[in-house]
Amino acid sequence: MTRILTYGTFDTFHYGHMEFLRRAHNLGDWLAVGVSTDKFNNIKGKQTFLPYETRIQILSGVKYVDLTFPETSWEQKRDDIIKYNIDIFVIGDDWRGKFDNLGDLCRVIYLPRTPDISTTQIKNILSFNR
Ligand code: C2G
Numbered sequence: 001m002t003r004i005l006t007y008g009t010f011d012t013f014h015y016g017h018m019e020f021l022r023r024a025h026n027l028g029d030w031l032a033v034g035v036s037t038d039k040f041n042n043i044k045g046k047q048t049f050l051p052y053e054t055r056i057q058i059l060s061g062v063k064y065v066d067l068t069f070p071e072t073s074w075e076q077k078r079d080d081i082i083k084y085n086i087d088i089f090v091i092g093d094d095w096r097g098k099f100d101n102l103g104d105l106c107r108v109i110y111l112p113r114t115p116d117i118s119t120t121q122i123k124n125i126l127s128f129n130r
Contacts, residue, residue: 006090086106
């Protein structure tokens, strides 16, 4: 069984996220997703529209996702790859090159982002002023 791992905030879940998860899952047979906690998003400098509890609930309901868990730091990836016996780490190509250092533990793949959809656009439409 080929085991896949990714991470993300997945705020205001949209079809770009869904397309990413579909393609990520189709690289293998089993997909784990580390969902960024609100505290980690503060570290990432990201303000979210939806709280962690809602975001991880949505991810847990996506048919392409087999396991969800909290992403609380940049550094946890190596431990997670070992813990979940991961074959492929995958993330969108907006991160191209940033995680090549994981290449000694597993394959690292950067997938093209789905164009013309983003949380930022959605929050602007929602005139999100938080
Ligand atoms: N994505 C995509 N197409 C879009 C929007 C997002 O393919 N139109 C992908 C991103 O490339 C990422 C995933 O969906 O792989 C989740 O997107 P974000 O929630 O924006 O992820 P990010 O905040 O960049 O978190 O440690 C890694 C970070 O936690 C990644």
